[in-house]
Amino acid sequence: MKRILIPTDFSVNSLENIRKVLDSLRETGHSTEILLLNTYIVQQTDPSLVIGLLDKMKLESKSNLEKLKAELTQGISNPLIAVSTASHLGSLKNVILQFLQKDNYTELAVTKDQEIELRPIKDLIRSRDCSVLVHRN
Numbered sequence: 001m002k003r004i005l006i007p008t009d010f011s012v013n014s015l016e017n018i019r020k021v022l023d024s025l026r027e028t029g030h031s032t033e034i035l036l037l038n039t040y041i042v043q044q045t046d047p048s049l050v051i052g053l054l055d056k057m058k059l060e061s062k063s064n065l066e067k068l069k070a071e072l073t074q075g076i077s078n079p080l081i082a083v084s085t086a087s088h089l090g091s092l093k094n095v096i097l098q099f100l101q102k103d104n105y106t107e108l109a110v111t112k113d114q115e116i117e118l119r120p121i122k123d124l125i126r127s128r129d130c131s132v133l134v135h136r137n
Contacts, residue, residue: 002032005105005130007039007092010064013111017135021109022072025081034083035105036072038065039095054089061087093121100128109133 006021008014018036025032040057065085073083088095096118099105108130110118115134118125125132 002028002030002107003103003105004032004034004107004109005037005096005099006034006109007037007096007114008065008068009038010068011111013113015068017109017111018068018072020135021133022076022081026078028078028080031080032082034081035099036065036068036083036085037095037099038085038087039090039092040087041089041091058087058089092117097121097124100125100130104128105130107131107133109135112136 004021006018008018021034038061040061042053042057062085065087069083069085076083086099088098090098092114096108100108106129108118108125110132112134115132118132122132
């Protein structure tokens with residue numbers, strides 16, 4: 001089974017990355033699980049506001065992921081492709097590492113900007129037998 005982790009920040013480049021992955025799988029004959037991942041962090045702010053901001057950001061992240069999943073799954077006619085979502089607090093590189101340590105993803109599909117952010121952990125990603133696909137927009 002192919003397992004693909006796709007981080008998204010809902011930017012145009014990120015959404016194009018997801019579409020390219022889905023287009024490449026349109027006719028696949030293999031079971032494929034796709035996880036759309038959104039990460040969020042709270043910038044330095046008044047400590048009394050942090051909990052409220054975290055709750056708001058988490059709800060917004062989950063809502064945006066579910067909307068995106070609904071849009072994408074309408075266009076997927078291949079029953080071998082399953083799409084799920086995850087919203088997670090933390091920096092992109094820390095969250096990616098957590099997911100790769102916890103689960104066996106065969107591919108990590110990223111944009112050029114995400115690849116740059118993940119460079120410090122490139123060797124760790126490779127050590128997990130996870131190929132990195134970079135879609136340059």
